[in-house]
Amino acid sequence: MSLASELELNQPFDDLSHEALLNVYFTTSWIKKMAGQFFQAYGLTDVQFNLLALLKYQGEEKAGLTQVELSRMMLVNRPNVTGLVDRLERMGLVRRDAVPGDRRSNRVVLTGAGERKMAEVEGRYYELIHTMMSPLSAGEQRQLIGLLERVRGALGRGTEEPD
Amino acid sequence: MSLASELELNQPFDDLSHEALLNVYFTTSWIKKMAGQFFQAYGLTDVQFNLLALLKYQGEEKAGLTQVELSRMMLVNRPNVTGLVDRLERMGLVRRDAVPGDRRSNRVVLTGAGERKMAEVEGRYYELIHTMMSPLSAGEQRQLIGLLERVRGALGRGTEEPD
DNA sequence: GGGGTATTGTTTATATGGAAACTATCTGGA
């Protein structure tokens, strides 16, 4: 169904680019709502799961990631990572380890409880993702990825944090 | 460039559906950052502009929209609209008008200042949108819209506010 | 080796998002 119908707009879109942009925007909103509902049952948010997944799969040799690395991989700024890690630390799912040789940095690492939580949630989350993307064939998913990569290519990805 | 390279991941994606989903997610993040930077010069946020645009183009006969209507068209819940309208009202860009015959409702209406702000910003924003979507031809933009509509079709759009 | 500069993380302020619970009002049915 078209976005204008889904949103029950009184007037249709007048501009193709605008409609395309809003389709990307509202599809993300829809995905985040679905994911949010899913994670509630596990006491997590989608963003918290994402951070835990980065620690599990992107940490080199189980050494975790620094907050700057997390910030870059999640496309959010450093203050935001401070708060995310604070909450996950309070929940007992991650730990801040000192970095020998650089007293400015932390390595954020999964705790045992964090690993167990990931083991509990992960499989079911990938099932949800597959269900959400199931209307598209593998070829169509690759097509979608290609189109979105070309959109992000415009004007460079010059959105690094100015700070 | 692939998402894994953009985010400088140490390990590539292992799952096509996951990669597609994250491409949608991070493209929205990228779009919102670009739009946010653009609107800063005008003292607005992207969300505030969206609300003003709905009032300008979706209000029937210049009567504005109720907060429930705004909530549905923006895919956010009612408490959120209260805050958005509060801020725009404080900025003098919108007004809450009484609805004759239903004392529970407001009609949110653009003020003169709101109309002037829209006139100032709108054209340049559509230029930005066209630039952002310019890597795709019209046909490709329609293709993108079609793929995203089919994703949102999965499992119905049953994400109405439970409340 | 010492001083300017860059980097890492934090704090504070504000905007946007959801959930739950509340008030006021409206509507439909016995």
Add this chain to the structure above:
DNA sequence: TCCAGATAGTTTCCATATAAACAATACCCC
């Protein structure tokens, strides 16, 4: 009529996001 349930808006609490400014530390270059 009147009362039960639905609807509109708000309040409160919390999570996530940005920007700006700061402290501590590291680095580079003369």
